[in-house]
Amino acid sequence: MAQRFRHPAEYYTDPENSIGYLARVVFRSFSRLLERGTLTHDVSAGQWRFLRQLWRQDGITQRELSERVGMREPTTVVALKSLEAAGFIRREKTDTDKRKTYIYLTPHAKRLELVLAPMNAEIHEIATRGMTDAEVATLQAMLRRVVENLADETRTLSVLSDVQA
Amino acid sequence: MAQRFRHPAEYYTDPENSIGYLARVVFRSFSRLLERGTLTHDVSAGQWRFLRQLWRQDGITQRELSERVGMREPTTVVALKSLEAAGFIRREKTDTDKRKTYIYLTPHAKRLELVLAPMNAEIHEIATRGMTDAEVATLQAMLRRVVENLADETRTLSVLSDVQA
DNA sequence: TCGGAAAGGATAGTATTCTAAGGACGTGAG
DNA sequence: CTCACGTCCTTAGAATACTATCCTTTCCGA
Secondary structure, three states: OOOOOOOOHHHHHOHHHOHHHHHHHHHHHHHHHHHHHHHHHOOOHHHHHHHHHHHHOOOEEHHHHHHHHOOOHHHHHHHHHHHHHOOOEEEEOOOOOOOOOEEEEOHHHHHHHHHHHHHHHHHHHHHOOOOOHHHHHHHHHHHHHHHHHHHHHHHHHHHHHHHHO | OOOOOOOOHHHHHOHHHOHHHHHHHHHHHHHHHHHHHHHHHOOOHHHHHHHHHHHHOOOEEHHHHHHHHOOOHHHHHHHHHHHHHOOOEEEEEOOOOOOOEEEEEOHHHHHHHHHHHHHHHHHHHHHOOOOOHHHHHHHHHHHHHHHHHHHHHHHHHHHHHHHHO
């Protein structure tokens, strides 16, 4: 049980050393700056996240959309309600499987991609100011690595509690 | 107006390329894993963030605490209410400045540091599994850089809107 | 010294997200 | 064929965080 830690616990008392803290600040700053732009088109940051996925591909189910956006399904339900009320999407049911709901963008929402998608690129420019392309690529790769590591752990824990159940 | 972007807007349609998205996923995964541990001591992830700062130094004002935690003041007010109700902190007023409220940890909360602070180190171990110390240091440095870049931009925008107001 | 501005904190109202639980539909083993 | 289980979506209730606004107290310049 001689677990070697990279740093002692005291090291992380400074949030500036904590990846979790830094990720939170990055996420929130990103969100807020992005929303400054999108709100002029009556799109909130939360709605934008769903639109981004739907711009890539619409006509998918809510569950599929939830996974791609990285939100739980109740969150998606609420978000889609607001998107539907705002006239950005419509839902469609089929007879082949009456459980599923397919989400489609309205023409209005499709047109918005031209205006709103570049805003994310712009925030990226600001966020990575003064960094080389290689540095940015490294940052992305390492963040993906962290995401994967944490997802692995979450899966492991889920399996364990499944077994216990 | 020949603004050169690092990548075209299409590049960011894949969230895996978006630092904002990656930061959100990292933050949430971190939070959730941490909470798995802290909840056994009746501490939520939100409360933990305030406790971490108070472990470093208590007896500070609410405003000071808000800044260190990186939350707005109304959020701090609510969080402190729950921390007070749970018996983790007490508030104190002085006569020198009747506006200020100073926050102190209870002995119970101080003891919790020994148990709860290492949990963050543990999540870090998991999150950075398979990465070298140098890589982790690079990741932290780059995240700090992004935080700073975004904060600069936010400041600039605030000044602009102050001028307009 | 006194009146307006600033500082510290609280309240109200809203948005976002989660967990837990429930309901309708589909499927497959016996 | 049927019923138990799985899938897909929804509802209910709570936690977390925000913006906008207000109250009290303090400070400072004319």
